[in-house]
Amino acid sequence: MTTLKLLISESQIQECVERLAQQVQNDYQDEPLLVVGALNGSFVFLADLIRHLHLPIQVDFIRLSSYDEATDSSGTIHLHHGVRTPVNGKNVLVVEDIVDTGLTAQFIRRYFDDEGAATVRICSLLDKPIRRVTSVTVDYVGFEVPDEFLVGYGLDFNQQYRELRALYSLDGITQDS
Numbered sequence: 309m310t311t312l313k314l315l316i317s318e319s320q321i322q323e324c325v326e327r328l329a330q331q332v333q334n335d336y337q338d339e340p341l342l343v344v345g346a347l348n349g350s351f352v353f354l355a356d357l358i359r360h361l362h363l364p365i366q367v368d369f370i371r372l373s374s375y376d377e378a379t380d381s382s383g384t385i386h387l388h389h390g391v392r393t394p395v396n397g398k399n400v401l402v403v404e405d406i407v408d409t410g411l412t413a414q415f416i417r418r419y420f421d422d423e424g425a426a427t428v429r430i431c432s433l434l435d436k437p438i439r440r441v442t443s444v445t446v447d448y449v450g451f452e453v454p455d456e457f458l459v460g461y462g463l464d465f466n467q468q469y470r471e472l473r474a475l476y477s478l479d480g481i482t483q484d485s
Contacts, residue, residue, distance in 0.1 A: 312476040316451060321461060321474065324450040325353070328431060329360030331448055332401060340364040342398045344391055346416065347371040349405030352462035353433045357403060368393040374412050385415040396424035405462050406434040410444035434458065
């Protein structure tokens with residue numbers, strides 16, 4: 309049986325989003341910024357984050373996968389949908405829900421470097437460094453989280469729980485289930 313255990317409250321998330329937006333704002337000042345959400349998990353975080361940015365932005369999305377039907381990363385990154393916005397010469401902020409192995413973040417950084425982005429920075433609500441298998445820089449991190457399967461605030465398990473306003477660990481589910 310699976311049960312939800314509160315890990316990070318809605319108010320903690322909102323405080324964190326405001327802090328991250330301020331960091332991004334400080335770094336980019338009034339420079340135009342292309343904000344790219346890594347679908348599907350980042351869309352809730354991205355929507356909240358951009359509402360706190362007071363600089364010229366464009367928004368686009370990229371869809372990748374590294375997970376098979378189970379809950380463990382397959383280790384292979386698949387690009388299903390790239391951005392439609394030209395990125396050559398632009399500052400790109402990639403918004404991720406969670407960085408664990410680092411493979412997806414590394415792939416995304418290379419993708420935008422290859423597309424000619426002026427700068428590429430990664431903003432992740434969650435960081436799970438204990439799962440890291442490659443070195444990757446996450447420029448803006450909301451919370452460092454334990455090695456538990458998390459749901460809520462855009463993160464899902466079998467397409468469920470994305471709508472939850474807080475983050476929960478899903479007891480009874482492991483990363484390798």
